[in-house]
Amino acid sequence: MFNHLLSLLIWLPIAGAVPVLLAGSSRPNTARWLALLMAVLTFAVSLFLIPQYNADTGGMQLAESHLWIAALNVHYGLAVDGISVALILLTTFVGILVIVGAWEVIQDKPHQYMAAMLVLEGLMIGVFCATDALLFYVFFEAMLIPMFILIGIWGGPRRVYATLKFFIYTFLGSIFMLIGLIYLYLKAGTFDLHTLTTLPLTLTEQSWLFFAFLIAFAVKVPMVPVHTWLPDAHVEAPTGGSVVLAAVMLKIGGYGFLRFNLPIVPDASSHFAWLIILLSLIAVVYIGYVALVQEDMKKLVAYSSVAHMGFVTLGIFIGFMLVREQGNSDAARLGMQGAMVQMISHGFVSGAMFSCIGVMYDRMHTRLIKDYGGVINVMPWFGFFYVLFAMANCGLPGTSGFVGEFMVILASFSANPWIALFAAFTLIIGAAYTLWLVKRVLWGEITNPHVAEMKDINGRETLVLGAFAALVLIIGIWPEPLVHLMGSSVDQLVQLLAIHKV
Amino acid sequence: MPNLNDIIIMRPEFFLVAAACVLLLADAFMKPAERPYLHWLSIGVLAVTIYLVLAFQPAGPVTAFHGMFILDGVSEILKVFSLLCTILVFIYGRPYLNDRKLLVGEFYTLMIFAVIGVMLLVSAGNLIMIYLGLELLTLSSYALVALNRDSKLSSEAAIKYFVLGALSSGMLLYGMSMVYGATGTLDLVQLHAAIPQSAMPHLLVFGLIFMIIGVAFKLGAAPFHMWIPDVYQGAPTPVTAFVGSASKLAAFGMAFRLLATGMSDLSQHWQLMLAALAVLSLAIGNVVAIVQTNIKRLLAYSTISHMGYLLLGLVNAGPEGYSAAMFYAVSYALMSTAAFGVILALSRAGFECEEIDDFKGLNQRAPWMAFLMMLCMFSLAGVPPMFGFFAKLLVLQAAIHAGMMWLAIVGAVFAIIGLYYYLYVVKVMYFDKPVAGTEVRLQTDFTLRVALSLNALVLLALGLYWGPLLAWCNQAFVG
Numbered sequence: 018m019f020n021h022l023l024s025l026l027i028w029l030p031i032a033g034a035v036p037v038l039l040a041g042s043s044r045p046n047t048a049r050w051l052a053l054l055m056a057v058l059t060f061a062v063s064l065f066l067i068p069q070y071n072a073d074t075g076g077m078q079l080a081e082s083h084l085w086i087a088a089l090n091v092h093y094g095l096a097v098d099g100i101s102v103a104l105i106l107l108t109t110f111v112g113i114l115v116i117v118g119a120w121e122v123i124q125d126k127p128h129q130y131m132a133a134m135l136v137l138e139g140l141m142i143g144v145f146c147a148t149d150a151l152l153f154y155v156f157f158e159a160m161l162i163p164m165f166i167l168i169g170i171w172g173g174p175r176r177v178y179a180t181l182k183f184f185i186y187t188f189l190g191s192i193f194m195l196i197g198l199i200y201l202y203l204k205a206g207t208f209d210l211h212t213l214t215t216l217p218l219t220l221t222e223q224s225w226l227f228f229a230f231l232i233a234f235a236v237k238v239p240m241v242p243v244h245t246w247l248p249d250a251h252v253e254a255p256t257g258g259s260v261v262l263a264a265v266m267l268k269i270g271g272y273g274f275l276r277f278n279l280p281i282v283p284d285a286s287s288h289f290a291w292l293i294i295l296l297s298l299i300a301v302v303y304i305g306y307v308a309l310v311q312e313d314m315k316k317l318v319a320y321s322s323v324a325h326m327g328f329v330t331l332g333i334f335i336g337f338m339l340v341r342e343q344g345n346s347d348a349a350r351l352g353m354q355g356a357m358v359q360m361i362s363h364g365f366v367s368g369a370m371f372s373c374i375g376v377m378y379d380r381m382h383t384r385l386i387k388d389y390g391g392v393i394n395v396m397p398w399f400g401f402f403y404v405l406f407a408m409a410n411c412g413l414p415g416t417s418g419f420v421g422e423f424m425v426i427l428a429s430f431s432a433n434p435w436i437a438l439f440a441a442f443t444l445i446i447g448a449a450y451t452l453w454l455v456k457r458v459l460w461g462e463i464t465n466p467h468v469a470e471m472k473d474i475n476g477r478e479t480l481v482l483g484a485f486a487a488l489v490l491i492i493g494i495w496p497e498p499l500v501h502l503m504g505s506s507v508d509q510l511v512q513l514l515a516i517h518k519v
Numbered sequence: 520m521p522n523l524n525d526i527i528i529m530r531p532e533f534f535l536v537a538a539a540c541v542l543l544l545a546d547a548f549m550k551p552a553e554r555p556y557l558h559w560l561s562i563g564v565l566a567v568t569i570y571l572v573l574a575f576q577p578a579g580p581v582t583a584f585h586g587m588f589i590l591d592g593v594s595e596i597l598k599v600f601s602l603l604c605t606i607l608v609f610i611y612g613r614p615y616l617n618d619r620k621l622l623v624g625e626f627y628t629l630m631i632f633a634v635i636g637v638m639l640l641v642s643a644g645n646l647i648m649i650y651l652g653l654e655l656l657t658l659s660s661y662a663l664v665a666l667n668r669d670s671k672l673s674s675e676a677a678i679k680y681f682v683l684g685a686l687s688s689g690m691l692l693y694g695m696s697m698v699y700g701a702t703g704t705l706d707l708v709q710l711h712a713a714i715p716q717s718a719m720p721h722l723l724v725f726g727l728i729f730m731i732i733g734v735a736f737k738l739g740a741a742p743f744h745m746w747i748p749d750v751y752q753g754a755p756t757p758v759t760a761f762v763g764s765a766s767k768l769a770a771f772g773m774a775f776r777l778l779a780t781g782m783s784d785l786s787q788h789w790q791l792m793l794a795a796l797a798v799l800s801l802a803i804g805n806v807v808a809i810v811q812t813n814i815k816r817l818l819a820y821s822t823i824s825h826m827g828y829l830l831l832g833l834v835n836a837g838p839e840g841y842s843a844a845m846f847y848a849v850s851y852a853l854m855s856t857a858a859f860g861v862i863l864a865l866s867r868a869g870f871e872c873e874e875i876d877d878f879k880g881l882n883q884r885a886p887w888m889a890f891l892m893m894l895c896m897f898s899l900a901g902v903p904p905m906f907g908f909f910a911k912l913l914v915l916q917a918a919i920h921a922g923m924m925w926l927a928i929v930g931a932v933f934a935i936i937g938l939y940y941y942l943y944v945v946k947v948m949y950f951d952k953p954v955a956g957t958e959v960r961l962q963t964d965f966t967l968r969v970a971l972s973l974n975a976l977v978l979l980a981l982g983l984y985w986g987p988l989l990a991w992c993n994q995a996f997v998g
Contacts, residue, residue, distance in 0.1 A: 086986040088993050129886075151912075155903040162897060165942070169950040170882075177950050181942055188902070188938055192931045199916045199927070 023095040023146045031139035034132040045127045052131030056113045063109040075505025094148040099506035101145040107364045111264045112138040115257035137163040150208040171255040179253035186246040190236030197229030214280040223285035230277045237270030251319035256375025264368035271329040290337040298439045300327030305446030318370045332356025332425040338432045340514040348431035355424025362417035369406040369485035380471045391463035396473045402482040407455045409489045411448040417492035525583040531571040538564040539631040546624025561627040589644040592995025597641040597772045601765035610970045611860040612757025614962040618868035633659035641772030646695045646705040664754040676753025683746045691733025697726030707781040714784045737770040738826045741799040751819035760859035764852035771848040786836040800827030801933040835917035838996035843913035850910035858895040860971040880953030889948045891975035898978040900941035906981040
């Protein structure tokens with residue numbers, strides 16, 4: 018049997034970037050088609066994960082392991098569980114859409130843009146597969162390079178500031194994780210994540226390591242108060258960059274919590290769960306209000322991403338309260354599952370929102386809300402999609418946005434009704450900023466003459482938005498396959514919550 | 520009396536000395552039209568020397584001339600890479616020197632003598648040998664820095680280098696004399712045995728301090744770094760590339776011989792001194808580099824910070840740490856030759872590509888060069904999956920293992936600060952528009968392009984597969 022599926026998934030887009038780059042600026046269309054071919058191929062290969070991965074048994078599957086650096090006992094170790102499979106599918110799917118989305122929009126050096134996207138895609142898949150902490154770190158950091166270039170070359174007016182901030186912020190977070198990993202390596206003699214899970218650690222050690230990991234992933238998620246790079250990066254990034262950033266990259270922060278904080282330092286995680294819950298609630302409520310006053314559409318969606326990612330961290334860490342203090346692992350499972358569904362759903366919803374803003378930006382070259390108004394009169398089809406995604410963003414039942422948030426709020430209620438109350442604020446605030454955005458952009462009279470000249474979405478844009486819309490609705494109406502895919506892996510994570518290391 | 524065996528052990532050095540003399544004579548008798556052969560002859564000589572070093576490597580450490588000369592894994596690796604860097608400098612430097620009418624026979628002979636100095640230094644088994652090797656290397660370097668004698672900057676750099684270099688040699692010699700006084704021996708192995716029995720431990724530590732100053736000066740660790748920026752900027756760029764690569768390998772070799780072979784029993788003293796030097800170098804190198812506008816000066820301050828990282832490995836004072844530091848030295852030598860190679864490839868007659876602004880919009884004009892420079896910058900910054908990251912990983916690990924977590928954290932914090940100026944160079948190349956009225960004309964030399972591409976791509980390749988090199992370094996310290 019072919020057992021290098023994961024390696025293929027990682028290296029196919031990265032290797033595919035080479036011919037795209039070689040196509041050069043003189044043959045932009047060759048570069049575009051090649052890039053699309055590579056992205057579609059990667060997606061097709063990733064579909065094989067569904068039959069190959071056995072969702073009933075859970076655990077790490079499709080494992081590959083080769084000795085990478087013998088002297089340090091570092092392995093090139095890959096494996097996936099249900100959560101990784103879902104995130105990889107999200108990545109490969111978004112990978113196609115950003116390339117289609119950039120088709121005519123990126124006129125300056127399209128071959129470099131496409132190549133950077135492909136490399137980025139491969140590296141992100143690598144993050145979701147790595148079972149060796151050093152390999153994870155390498156992918157985690159290497160990812161910054163293509164993103165740095167994407168924002169820096171094709172971004173908006175303040176792109177240099179934004180991209181430097183993005184790179185340095187993330188690097189700052191992760192270098193402390195590196196020190197934590199070296200410490201763990203010196204204790205355990207390996208970087209293998211599974212072995213590190215069973216490594217006994219005192220509470221003091223765990224606490225230090227917890228914060229080393231926390232700072233790395235909190236920057237990535239991003240959590241308050243280290244979220245400030247995100248609005249800048251989102252606003253200045255090209256549409257495709259924003260989509261990848263919101264849809265996939267932020268998820269890597271949440272994913273990191275599952276792979277590092279939970280299993281390696283469970284007691285410290287439990288001990289400091291209140292901190293994460295508090296920060297998550299601040300993200301949900303306070304950042305929601307911040308989103309309300311934004312004048313730039315991209316900034317608004319960026320802040321709403323921070324608020325929505327608050328649900329992910331809340332859902333993960335509420336489990337500690339439920340399991341350790343109340344022994345209620347059912348609710349913990351619900352919360353964890355909600356967090357995972359929220360990650361996937363937010364991937365689609367935020368990706369779609371940024372794509373919509375990109376569509377408008379391509380026509381008007383402004384992202385300020387006040388420049389729009391009455392768009393629905395000239396772009397009815399676009400309006401249809403925009404309203405759908407807005408509804409999903411504020412968590413309307415029947416869309417994917419509802420499922421995850423509802424599950425997390427239910428779980429929080431079992432832990433503490435007050436937490437649930439604050440979390441549920443999002444339903445009001447989220448609705449407020451999203452609907453107000455829709456009202457100001459889509460409805461009303463056309464006040465800006467340029468809006469009157471806007472053309473409705475073309476076939477390519479319909480394809481991108483339609484694909485997003487289909488998934489938002491499918492997950493909203495029938496989340497069962499997704500929940501089943503991740504179910505046994507979530508169960509195993511919940512079991513880990515109860516394990517004491519000290 | 521030296522016997523035949525001693526000479527056989529030193530055969531690469533003897534070969535190179537003989538070859539250097541032949542080259543000197545050949546240069547004198549060659550017609551101007553035949554000069555290009557000198558270039559290839561020199562490269563050939565160095566390549567043969569690499570072969571000799573590798574082919575006749577004994578299984579364990581061997582000494583010659585009554586312990587004056589040590590042949591072991593450490594000297595093997597350092598020799599191979601410093602010879603390799605010199606070959607690269609020859610290839611990268613030829614068009615540059617040719618454009619400036621500096622491509623003279625002295626360049627090749629002086630460089631080869633400097634390399635002989637490196638080879639003797641890293642194999643030294645005796646304090647006198649360390650001093651001799653060092654002087655051979657630095658005296659040749661002074662002359663090389665002043666190669667462009669009509670340039671004020673170049674002469675100033677050479678004089679600064681010479682005065683400060685002489686001062687530091689004096690310090691080193693003073694330290695050595697005190698150590699000799701305390702132990703009664705100059706031989707490093709005997710010194711190691713004599714230290715515990717020494718009746719004058721204070722004198723020993725006093726001598727150690729002066730020797731460390733000498734080492735720090737050679738490495739360019741703060742606060743003994745003053746000469747680095749001026750020499751880097753003033754010297755002809757190929758010479759800078761040599762001073763920044765092979766010379767650093769030699770300085771590591773010298774530090775290792777003095778501190779580890781000779782004075783490892785005093786490690787509780789020199790560990791702290793090196794830690795202090797490391798912190799200062801990291802701070803000064805990384806912070807001052809941010810405000811530089813000249814890329815050669817920027818790389819000079821970056822060198823200072825990299826020597827800080829190298830010291831992080833030495834601080835460990837165990838085989839693991841020495842191996843990490845040597846790995847770091849090798850990685851730094853390869854990165855800096857590649858970075859200077861790009862500068863050389865972009866310079867041309869009458870134009871030194873040395874201001875950072877000269878790199879503006881390079882991606883639009885010469886995307887391949889911009890890509891190579893980007894690889895160097897990310898590698899220097901220590902971003903995975905580049906080679907430089909793994910070198911940093913190893914030294915951080917060595918420092919943590921030595922119980923100096925605080926030092927590793929300082930290293931990590933300054934890596935973030937350092938990141939800024941490397942990213943700034945990438946930013947200038949990729950995000951800025953080219954300056955109107957300027958142009959980019961690449962050197963057309965074919966070997967330069969091929970060698971430079973290989974050199975920069977190796978930084979990526981070794982980042983993906985660095986196990987064998989690490990195993991090689993580790994092995995050198997096991998035996």
